[in-house]
Amino acid sequence: MTNPRLLPLFATIAIFLVACVICYIQFPFMASTRVLGNLLTDNAYLGIVAVGMTIVILSGGIDLSVGSVIAFSGVFIAVLLRDTNLHPMIVFALLLIVTTAFGAAMGGLIHVLAMPAFIVTLAGMFLARGAAYMLTIDSVPIDDPFFEMLQKAYYLMPGKGRLTLIGVVMLITVLVGMIVAHRTRFGASVFAIGGGEQTAKLMGVKVAQTTVGIYAFSGFMAGLSGIVFSIYTGSGYPLATVGTELTAIAAVVIGGAILSGGAGYVFGTLIGVLTMGLIQTYIVFDGSLSSWWTKIVIGALLLLFIVLQKGLLRLSVARLSGGTA
Amino acid sequence: MLLSIRSLTKRFPGTLALDDVRFDLKAGEVHALLGENGAGKSTLIKCLTGAYRPDGGDITLDGEKISPRSTSEAQELGIGTVYQEVNLLPNLTVAQNLCFGREPRRMGMIQTRAMTRQADAMLEAYGLDIDVTRDLGLYSVAIQQIVAIARAVALSGKVLILDEPTASLDAREVEMLFEVVRGLREKGLGIVFVSHFLDQVFELSDRVTVLRNGRHVVTEDIAELDRVKLIEHMLGHALETEVDDHATPHDDSAPKRPEMLKFRQMGRAGVVHPFDLDVRQGEVVGLAGLLGSGRTESAEFLFGLRSGGTATDTDGDVPLDTPRKAIAAGFGFAPEDRKTDGIVADLSVRENIALALQAARGWARPIPRAEQARLADMYIERLDIRTSDAEKRVGELSGGNQQKVVLARWLAMNPRFLILDEPTRGIDVGAHAEILRLIHELTAEGMALLVISSELDELIAVSDRVIVVRDRRHVAELTGSDIRTDTIVHAIAHRDDIGEVA
Structure with missing residues (x-):
């Protein structure tokens, strides 16, 4: 008998495979490494930020600030590269320090004030967006030789698909996220807090440190996502990535994590992101469909997963009362 | 003596929850702690596990004075607790629950296989052969209970407190749990067993301590007691003098009252x-x-x-x-748990008294403020509710006065x-x-x-x-x-x- 906690993950993978088959039947040309390469590249920033969001949601929290933080990151990089002579790598390092500290501060507030993460990160969302506007109100192009090199770095897969640097960064991030969530004490503490903060405390989880760590991790991932997004678009724009936090949450839920915390897989989130990307690709291939269909399908998928999770909950409750010894 | 408690006192606003209580626990015994609700059992246990700080008295463990400030400190000292509600995480695997905080690691990464082996070894001693890589929540409460015991014993290892562990188990599961407890007794643990199932107390315990109204009533070998004596100790004769004045005469010639x-x-x-x-x-x-x-x-x-x-x-x-x-x-009902089911602590005395009457009238017909005040003042006087005025928060009153407010609420309904x-x-x-x-x-x-x-x-x-x-x-x-x-x-x-x- 398999562990029922794996079922949402299996469902996610099954839906992804079904989507792949549908795409292939309609447009056989979609089964190419070019499409795969683009899928990874186009969704790299979303995948990275969704890994951070997965950790947050596993702990039973939420981080609404990440979309704004990505926009802030792009603007921060563009403005610093325009106005100073700093090497992009140093700018990246500075940015990651800032966004990680920002996340840590939100985590600290959530713990110390015992406030819902929703409210604290909502404040963070406005603050980060405002900070981006303070730096500039225009779209600032990035013109830097090192940056151009990053944009053009790719590995040519057989079939002429391009596995870009940012696509690889996303895959590595997912791998790191999987290790952090499932193979470290920090990850175990995250699951424990998601399962019940009081109980976690009784079992010796350092709730304060873990909470700060969770949001710092999410802040770091948002910063990294911002770097990837700036490489992807080649500019910084304070109005970019509005609502990305919600897309990331959707990806996490479609990936099989439970919004109330305590159950889910980072790998599922990757599949969730790819599923959403695949729907978009399908619409592009079709050509006649409005892009709003993406939202409708994502909405339907979200509903499906919420129903699935409720069903699983019932199932495990029923099994318990049946007395599985 | 493994654990000994002397003149332990704990005061809450309006009540003395523990009054000069003593308690002794030997290594290798199961010591039942009995008493009705409010007798002080849970307060005593919370003092032991560090959830409460006592106001007076000593707790001595292995000859050394202790005063645990938190559950984890009590655990480190050697006092582990298993509650009726299993305090483990159902969303983690059995192995994760057992090894939490002590997972075998290499380079910061948890070694899942080593952890599984460690968990299997821990459960083997309890005769429990289950798949530890599955979620704890998938197993029955009895098994979760044993896993909780295994964890508590591994972490603490001197004193094990079982707080109503059998309340949600069936007879077969209770027997399974008791086998485990007996095994631990053989190993020399001191076990405190709290239960209100007297049969189980007689079956499992070596000694019994009864508390009543926050006071120590008796400690005796179980062999010296029978059910009748035990129940007498628990229900007691504490109030003879106070209640006699109001006693209803019990003769068989009472007049027949009209049926209602x-x-x-x-x-x-x-x-x-x-x-x-x-x-x-x-x-x-x-x-x-x-x-x-x-x-x-x-x-x-x-x-x-x-x-x-x-x-x-x-x-x-x-x-x-x-x-x-x-x-x-x-009809009216003044429930047992006044604090959670009876009063609304943040509302004033007046609002609490008017509550049921207002509910009966419906929201569209509010009781005029003057009428509320009249009601409140009348019952404050009639029931002798000790409060500075009708606008005081009920939560600030003493237990007895809170109870009178609950009574007043129902009396206002006539x-x-x-x-x-x-x-x-x-x-x-x-x-x-x-x-x-x-x-x-x-x-x-x-x-x-x-x-x-x-x-x-x-x-x-x-x-x-x-x-x-x-x-x-x-x-x-x-x-x-x-x-x-x-x-x-x-x-x-x-x-x-x-x-x-x-």
Whole structure:
């Protein structure tokens, strides 16, 4: 008998495979490494930020600030590269320090004030967006030789698909996220807090440190996502990535994590992101469909997963009362 | 002596929860800690596990004085606790739960296989062969309970406190748990066993300590005690002097009162065996029984909190499917847990008193402020509620005065049938006597009362009739001169002679 906690993950993978088959039947040309390469590249920033969001949601929290933080990151990089002579790598390092500290501060507030993460990160969302506007109100192009090199770095897969640097960064991030969530004490503490903060405390989880760590991790991932997004678009724009936090949450839920915390897989989130990307690709291939269909399908998928999770909950409750010894 | 507690005192606003309590635990014994609700068991345990800091007294473990400040500190000192509600994480695997915080790691990464082996080894000693890589939540409560014990023993290893561990287990699971506990006793652990199932206490324990009203009553070898003695210790004679003044004379020549309510087949299998009850005007019916015997559940059926059975009065059927209908029929219910079910701590005395009346009138017809104030002042005076004024937050009053506010709320409705579940729990002796006096006044006006109490003397003093509840069944009804401590204790204690005592 398999562990029922794996079922949402299996469902996610099954839906992804079904989507792949549908795409292939309609447009056989979609089964190419070019499409795969683009899928990874186009969704790299979303995948990275969704890994951070997965950790947050596993702990039973939420981080609404990440979309704004990505926009802030792009603007921060563009403005610093325009106005100073700093090497992009140093700018990246500075940015990651800032966004990680920002996340840590939100985590600290959530713990110390015992406030819902929703409210604290909502404040963070406005603050980060405002900070981006303070730096500039225009779209600032990035013109830097090192940056151009990053944009053009790719590995040519057989079939002429391009596995870009940012696509690889996303895959590595997912791998790191999987290790952090499932193979470290920090990850175990995250699951424990998601399962019940009081109980976690009784079992010796350092709730304060873990909470700060969770949001710092999410802040770091948002910063990294911002770097990837700036490489992807080649500019910084304070109005970019509005609502990305919600897309990331959707990806996490479609990936099989439970919004109330305590159950889910980072790998599922990757599949969730790819599923959403695949729907978009399908619409592009079709050509006649409005892009709003993406939202409708994502909405339907979200509903499906919420129903699935409720069903699983019932199932495990029923099994318990049946007395599985 | 492994653990010894001397003159432990813990005070809460308005009550003395622990008063000069002593307790000793030897290595290699199962020591049962008994007492009704409010006797101080859980306060004592919370002092041991660091959840509460005692106001006075010493706790000595292995000859050294300790004063744990948190559960984890108590754990490190060697005191582990397993609660009725399993305090582990159902969303983690059994192995993760067992090894949490001590996972085998290499380069910061948890070695899942080593952890599985470690968990298997831990459970082997308990004769439990389960797949530790599955979620804990998938297993039965009994297995979760044993996993919790395994974790507590591995972490602490000297004293194991089992707080009502069997409350949600069936007979076979209880036996499985007891085997585990006996095994730990052989290994020399000191085990504190809290339970209100007397059979289990007799089956498992070596010694018994009884607490009542925050005081130590007796500590004895289980072999020296029988059920009757034990129940006498638990229900006690503490209040003889206070209650005597208000005692209802128990002679068989009491006048027949007019009938008021007839309940038929109240109850549902598994909760309370269906029972019939007739209540007369101005009568006080006492409900006696141990904790968990089904006495509170009986009251809940009568008030429509649980549905089952029918009720009729002289005018015909009384619908009782919801408390709202029960209130409309002139019923009132002052629940056992005053703090969570009775008062609204953040509202004022006036608002609390007006609450039920307002609910009955509906939101569209608010009670005028002046009328509320008049009601509040009247009941403050009539019930002698000690408060500076009617606008004080109820949460700031003492337990006895809170109880009077709850009573006032129902009296404002002018009910004909009022249920009082443990009306004197956690109340100081003075307020206690006043509440008993009130009960007498009320019945003189024709109101009928159902009183549930763990204090036998109190029940005897106020009741015209006592119904004994045992094992979720109404087993005996005592009237007139039969209402005595010994008859009630016998009815509670004896298992196989249903009806004989009545």
